[in-house]
Amino acid sequence: MRHTRHRINGIKGITRAATALCVVALSGWSAMSTAQATPSARSAPSAPVRAAAAAGTCDVLAPGASAVAEKAVRAACGQIGVWYSWGGGHGAQPGATYGQVDPSDPASNHDPERRGFDCSGLVRFAYAQATGQDILNGTSRSQFNTPHASARFNAGQGTAPLRPGDLLAYGNGGAIHHIAVYLGAGKMVEARQSGTHVMVSDARVGGDYAGAVRIDGAAAPGGGFSTWGTDVWTHADASTTSARVYKFAGPTSVKISCQKHAQSVTAEGFTNDAWSYLPDYRAWITNIYIKGPAWLDGVPTCP
Structure with a gap:
């Protein structure tokens, strides 16, 4: 048996201009087949759901998500108001931790005093709470390329095929630098940047939006x-x-x-x-x- 090494690597910060974090490399991936990428027919959101979305409520805002995905959404929403902290959420166990200073972002100077999450730290925590397993321990890039994916969606598909709990990823030139949890109704919850708190935002599907991934809480064949x-x-x-x-x-x-x-x-x-x-x-x-x-x-x- 070879000895093994364990280490969090490549967790990058963001600049205010980039409003993103976790800069890492990304290999191109092709979209899943139409059958995989297109969800089954679903009813339109109810009036209460539409009202909640309009009010900026953090919750499951559309039907069709799996029980695991709904739990992940609610776990992430439970962190609304917690500090964004660069490198936060990457401790030995999922959960908020004190962050680090990002040399490229003066807004992060107080992150070592702020117990919170960066983007991938929040996603890691949400799905650990939902599945009881630390299945997304890593950077935004590794989360986007997880073997626990059941479907993938390219940027051109927008939010139409997405369900609550899907992970929206952002990056340019083959590099993923940010990730967030979709709520439905065009909203997402994210740990966005230093100086802010975990928040609900409009789902950004222009600019550097790279696509989305749906997480299967079960162990992936050949995974682990x-x-x-x-x-x-x-x-x-x-x-x-x-x-x-x-x-x-x-x-x-x-x-x-x-x-x-x-x-x-x-x-x-x-x-x-x-x-x-x-x-x-x-x-x-x-x-x-x-x-x-x-x-x-x-x-x-x-x-």
Whole structure:
């Protein structure tokens, strides 16, 4: 058994101009099939729901969400008024923590005195409360690429297919820097930036809106694995000489469909010829950078 390493990495802040945080790299992903991305027919929100949305109430504001998603919404809404704090919510357990100073944002100077959440810290807490498991422990980028996704939506789809509990992500040029929880009725709850509190906002689906992801509270097939290390590249084939596909800036939850013996690699003091296939990235990674034994338990051999 190789020793493993655990660490929160790549949690970035925002500038006031950017009004976002958690700057991390994002590999492009294609939208799910129309059948996956289009929700089943639902009734229009009731008059009380429309009234609540108009009043800025933080709650489930539309029908169609799963029980887990509704719990996540209400857990996030329970934090309304709590400070935004850069790096907050990334302690050993989900929940508000004191933050850090973001050198690029003077508004964060008091964040070490403010117990609260950054954007991904709030999302982590909401789904931990909803599922009883810490399934979204990581940055906004890793949350957006989670193996616990049951559907994905591209930016061009707007809010039409979204349900309460879906996660809206923001970024430009392949980098996700902010994430929020959709409430329905065009509203979302977010930890937005230093100097503010957890708040209800209009769902922003223009500008740098990158799309949304729906979370399945059940364990994802092939999920439950994590990378370790920093700036770790995946490849088009099970070889370091093949094309680079995607770089993990830090530890990231990943789904693995199968593994195989291929090129032997020596890195970080280990030598291993096992490689794992990551279907969400359509790429291979040496098992050296997957937490666990050299040959992963319970993962089938690739055909």
